[in-house]
């Protein structure tokens with residue numbers, strides 16, 4: 101039986117820790133890799149140290165989860181040590197990168213490579229400097245430029261993480277076609293108001309929704325993009341159990357990322373997913389995990 | 399958010415208040431809530447009283463703690479929780495070591511077998527001394543009790559006679575106490591404070607060697623802490639940058 105997936109780098113199983121969840125401190129990343137994750141994506145890292153928003157930064161009302169951490173991060177120059185600590189687990193660490201300009205993306209990606217990251221993931225959902233509330237992903241020319249530039253400067257795989265908060269995600273995906281894989285989806289814009297306080301809960305007012313409730317949105321985008329582009333896809337959004345992961349693979353994903361659910365079931369969710377996948381493959385006579393990818397499209 | 403109505407606010411000294419409010423949640427010593435001040439911030443606070451009325455003791459540092467410390471009878475307190483792993487309250491002789499308001503979360507553990515070590519920068523930081531029958535008080539400047547640190551008070555006593563040792567305070571103080579505890583085996587539990595944003599184990603801001611203080615802690619056993627290289631050494635700041643403690 102083969103659980104290994106090829107995303108330009110070999111990953112021992114298809115379950116990857118999603119960006120922004122327990123992946124800021126190198127020791128935590130290491131522990132998650134030791135708990136069965138095939139690889140881990142770091143928190144999105146920018147040029148400079150950034151405090152992010154004040155709490156409340158999360159709103160939790162299962163199955164709804166909304167966060168507005170605000171891209172808090174130590175800045176790329178302070179992140180090498182965390183990657184080094186995480187790499188002691190001897191599994192791939194994927195560096196998530198965000199920037200304001202093509203140059204920033206490129207510079208941070210190069211540093212990630214120097215630090216030993218196995219691949220980089222471009223977070224294209226960060227704010228566009230010139231656009232009011234617009235995300236970089238809504239500007240196909242800029243996306244194309246960022247991906248081309250980063251691809252030309254580093255020798256490790258480049259994944260592009262797309263946002264569902266754009267008018268045309270297919271166009272965004274086409275603009276990112278030079279990437280080695282597309283990561284779908286980032287969080288869905290949302291907010292919550294506390295009716296007793298009569299105020300928005302999150303200090304930033306708006307946040308991004310993740311968790312179980314967004315799974316159908318993620319499935320739809322993975323399916324649609326796989327049909328249009330036939331690129332490698334990493335599915336993410338609301339995966340809580342093996343059936344959710346299989347659903348993403350059938351929609352076209354080669355691997356999946358797991359985020360929000362870690363707060364519900366703990367880091368051991370990764371070991372559990374691996375066991376459940378093996379059982380699923382035995383029960384369904386599947387030898388190679390690749391066989392699952394895109395079966396719903398056939 | 400959950401809510402409760404403040405029943406009473408007691409001023410302990412110029413910068414510390416106790417708020418009391420009814421709450422039906424099952425809360426154990428050492429657990430905490432994320433208290434929300436709409437429009438300002440949300441902060442972790444632990445309990446200094448767990449009877450019919452729940453009690454929180456707040457020292458004023460910034461805007462959020464100031465707002466909560468000044469809530470009046472009839473005002474609403476907003477919160478999430480309770481969260482975190484509590485103290486294991488064991489029978490027998492207990493030693494409770496608290497620095498400043500750190501003693502507050504140990505107050506629910508006080509019984510007739512409890513001995514308190516209360517430490518502070520100055521006498522003004524010492525609170526709840528009246529709740530202990532047997533105690534040692536130390537201050538950095540000697541303005542109240544003996545001059546010295548918590549660990550100096552321990553050196554004057556035989557800590558091996560206690561069945562369980564509980565400690566809460568700044569990490570640097572906890573580290574010095576831990577380093578002093580040879581031959582205590584696992585008879586000690588420490589409650590840690592690290593910057594918290596989510597309180598539920600998703601943001602990584604409170605982490606120590608892969609453990610989340612908000613969910614795996616805040617209470618850790620001596621044995622767990624002995625294996626943590628970050629303890630008393632480094633942590634991440636609010637942005638996520640590694641800093642020395």
Ligand SMILES: Cc1cc2nc3c(=O)[nH]c(=O)nc-3n(C[C@H](O)[C@H](O)[C@H](O)COP(=O)(O)OP(=O)(O)OC[C@H]3O[C@@H](n4cnc5c(N)ncnc54)[C@H](O)[C@@H]3O)c2cc1C
Nearest residue numbers: 430441442443444455456457459460461462463591592616
């Ligand atoms: C699990 C846990 C339980 C806690 N329980 C209690 C409790 O029961 N009672 C209580 O009073 N506090 C408790 N705290 C600490 C409390 O959460 C902080 O004091 C509070 O977040 C300060 O918020 P603020 O917005 O008022 O101040 P901020 O604006 O955040 O801070 C103002 C200034 O004070 C400094 N500061 C803030 N907090 C501390 C601190 N604890 N020690 C030293 N310097 C500080 C800051 O660095 C800053 O310079 C607990 C913390 C944790 C992690």
Ligand SMILES: Cc1cc2nc3c(=O)[nH]c(=O)nc-3n(C[C@H](O)[C@H](O)[C@H](O)COP(=O)(O)O)c2cc1C
Nearest residue numbers: 118119120144167223285286310311337338359360
């Ligand atoms: C607390 C939190 C922080 C996040 N931070 C980032 C981030 O820094 N960069 C990023 O690309 N995605 C970030 N995400 C989005 C996740 O990586 C993921 O795309 C999304 O949560 C959907 O997956 P899930 O439902 O399994 O969590 C964050 C999500 C959460 C819940």
Ligand code: FES
Nearest residue numbers: 595597601602612
């Ligand atoms: S406060 Fe977010 S993980 Fe502990």
